[in-house]
Amino acid sequence: MRWIHAAGRGLLVLVVILTGYVASGARAAEPAGGGRGPLTVATAGDLTSYLGPLLAGWNRTHPGEKVTLVELPDSADEARAQMITDLRGGDRGRFDVLNIDVAWTSEFAAAGWIRPLPRDRFPLGSFLPPVVDTAxxxxxxxxxxYVTNAGLLLYRKDVLAREGLAPPRTWAELERTAKTVAPKYGLDGYAGQFLPYEGLTVNAAEAVYSAGGTILGDEGERVTVNSEAAREGVEFLARGVREGWIPQEALTYKEEESKQAFLDGSLLFLRNWPYAYAAASAAGSPLAGKVGVAPLPGPDGPGASVLGGSNLAVNTHARHPDTAARLIAYLTSEPVQRQVLTRGTLPPVRAALYDDPGLIRRFPYLPTLRESVLTAAPRPKSPRYDQVSLVVQAAVQDAMTGRQTPGDAVRRLARELAAVSRR
Known part of the structure; x- marks a missing residue:
């Protein structure tokens, strides 16, 4: 999983691009009981080649507050498990700052593993508004x-241009084009991330949200999924498999597999994160110049995406909480966030960067991504999010494979989520 993407690679890159920033711009009031000194930062495995040298940039300008990066496994589940093991160790833990999937904030906070932070310490008013809710x-x-993300619809603009079609804005338009146009060009119609893992939870939540439904309310205390809107969203996914415009193979796709199927010329439409569009449009890609991007469609117009990305949190038992807060302010400053985009190709949280003409020329998907983020919603908030996600995956998979009707799957989902909330 890429957190969407997890990620961009929001989880996979914690301390990104620490050069090019004037340190005084990140300074803020000292927190009560704070302290300065070295830090250890935990993230999932760094898949880039530039992280070490960039960390050295921070360390050169903060010799008494050097950061040591601890890379955990690439797998989000394994990284989460190792973080939790360390956090449960209390003052014996190794990790001071953690780069966590946006869906984990509620779980870590409810367990008392991460400390509340003063809002006035950070430039929250400069962020895209929906991302703050994830924290x-x-x-x-x-x-x-730290990094945000939203699902987008990638499409073969060369194919649609030949047919004189605009990108679909509704589910009906997507279905019709996937069923009638895709076969003419030897393509499958539509795919997302439908293997039962976190990606399926995201795709299912997007379908439910797009239809006007919700899954949980009141920080996970109230189950809201048993609705006509939720049934409509699950039916959209199940119908695609049943009618064939979602290929059976898509039931095995995670982010990378679905991206590769699109790059291989197998799909007309793909739901994925912006990194997939960047890869498909890059020089040397077999689809360079042939790919367009649009907001996800919904029943009656543009739908809703789920917010991906990662947040930076401070261990309740961090050795030097003031340095931790200063590092986080640094990483979320506009100069560093600009480089998160330009050098890391990760979607930044700073709103102004999405309106920068120079950046838009370089990353033409930015206006669409901004629109998608502004209409996006977090995954269901719950202190038991890991259990919530497993329940969603199992029920929606059964609907998509025909083992249950969408209506039965939603009713089962409501029952099982209620049981999770009572634990």
Whole structure:
């Protein structure tokens, strides 16, 4: 999983691009009981080649507050498990700052593993508004958004141009084009990430949200999924498999597999994160110049995406919480966030960067991504999010494979989520 993407690679890159920033711009009031000194930062495995040298940039300008990066496994589940093991160790833990999937904030906060943060310490008003909600729990700020993400619809603009068609804005338009146009060009119609893992939870939530439904309310205390809107969303996915415009193979796709199928010329439409569009449009790609991007469609117009990305949180038992807060302010400053985009190709949380003409010329998908982020919603908030996600995956998979009707799957989902909330 890429957190969407997890990720961009929001989880996979924690301390990104630490050069090119004037340190004084990140300074803020000292927190009570704070302290300065070395830090250890935990993230999932770094898949880039530039992380080490960039960390050296921070360390050169902060010789008394050097950061040591601890790379955990690439797998989000394994990284989460190792973080939790360390956090449960209390003052014996190794990790001071953690780069966590946006969906984990509620779980970590409810467990008391991460400390609440003062809102006035960070430039939250400069962020895209929806991303701030991913960092809160029970009305308090427990993390700071670092990288955001939203699902997009990638499409073969060369094929649609030949047919004189605009990209679909509704599910009906998507279905019709996937069923009638894709076969003419030897393509499958539509795919997302439908293997039962976190990606299926995201795709299912997007379908439910796009239809006007929700899954949980009140920080996971109230189950709201048993609705006509949720049934409509699950039926959209199940119908695609049943009618064949979602290929059976898509039931095995995660982010990378679905991206590769699109790059291989097998798909007309693909739901994925912006990194997939960047890869398909890059020089040397077999689809360079042939790919367009649009917001995800919904029943009656543009739908809703789920927010991906990662947040930066501070261990309750961090050795030097002031340095931790200063590092987070640094990483979320506009100069560093600009480089998160330009050198890391990760979607930044700073709103102004999405309106920068120079950046738009270089990353033409930015206006569409901004629109998608602004209409996106977090995954269901719950202190038991890992269990919530497993329940969603199992029920929606059964609907998509025909083992249950969408209506039965939604009713089962409501029952099982209620049981999770009572634990």
């Amino acid at each position: 809160t729990y029970d009305g308090r700020l427990y993390a700071v958004p």
